[in-house]
Amino acid sequence: MQHPPFTALAAVYDTMMDDVEYDQWTDFLLTYARDRGLGRGQALDLACGTGGLTRELLAAGWDVTGLDGSAEMLARARQRLPGSVPLVQGDLRTFELEERFDLITCVFDSLNNLLSTQELGQALTQSARHLRPGGLLACDLNTRLGVRDLWEGGVMEGVAPAADGSEVHYHWSHVYDEEEELGVVQALCRVVRDGGEVEEFTEMHRERGYDPQEVEPLLRAAGFAHWDIVEYPDYAEPQADTPRIWVLAWKGEAQ
Structure with missing residues (x-):
């Protein structure tokens, strides 16, 4: 039977994705944040799914809110996470929360599900709006090659x-x-x-894949002041054959 994306899959997602390196991704992005003066605080995990990265951020001492478009994925996240963790259903392009955050994450090529530069720009703009001055957006994207x-x-x-x-x-x-x-x-x-x-x-x-030269003008238009686009795990500059990039973008003055 045909189902919409991330609905029926929620029931088996954690079984299939048991080897995803959420812990190492968390170390990667938090090391970058700490090296630039950003310690623990309030985090928003966009496209949190069943809570894999959310759980790692909690373990690292952050207060985390999770947001995802799939009610089914959020139901699984609720089973894995403490009841005190806010979980919100929302669209990456249009979400509106009262809180402002020190760190916003969006991993596992979730932003590639946005199929135009316009939609990606909307998501980046909403992320910038929800960051405090000096806050960090950390996300990954598959490139066109990827x-x-x-x-x-x-x-x-x-x-x-x-x-x-x-x-x-x-x-x-x-x-x-x-x-x-x-x-x-x-x-x-x-x-x-x-x-x-x-x-x-x-x-x-x-x-849809996005290369660095497509992402940079969208970051600028969204209001980010400074960013690094790098490879995992060594923060190297992406090459022509890089399949996935990490975007680390600051709101306000760079830390």
């Missing part, structure tokens, strides 16, 4: 054992639409539960 050549052979497949004894059989296929300049992923999952019950679903996901 979206075009997402997986070798265009397929990711395997079997992931879940904590409840079930198995998630997945076959994700990727094609690149040259005309639309979009990567299209068909995510097929088949959940085999203990006792033989089978559930199968499909979601379609689309991403």
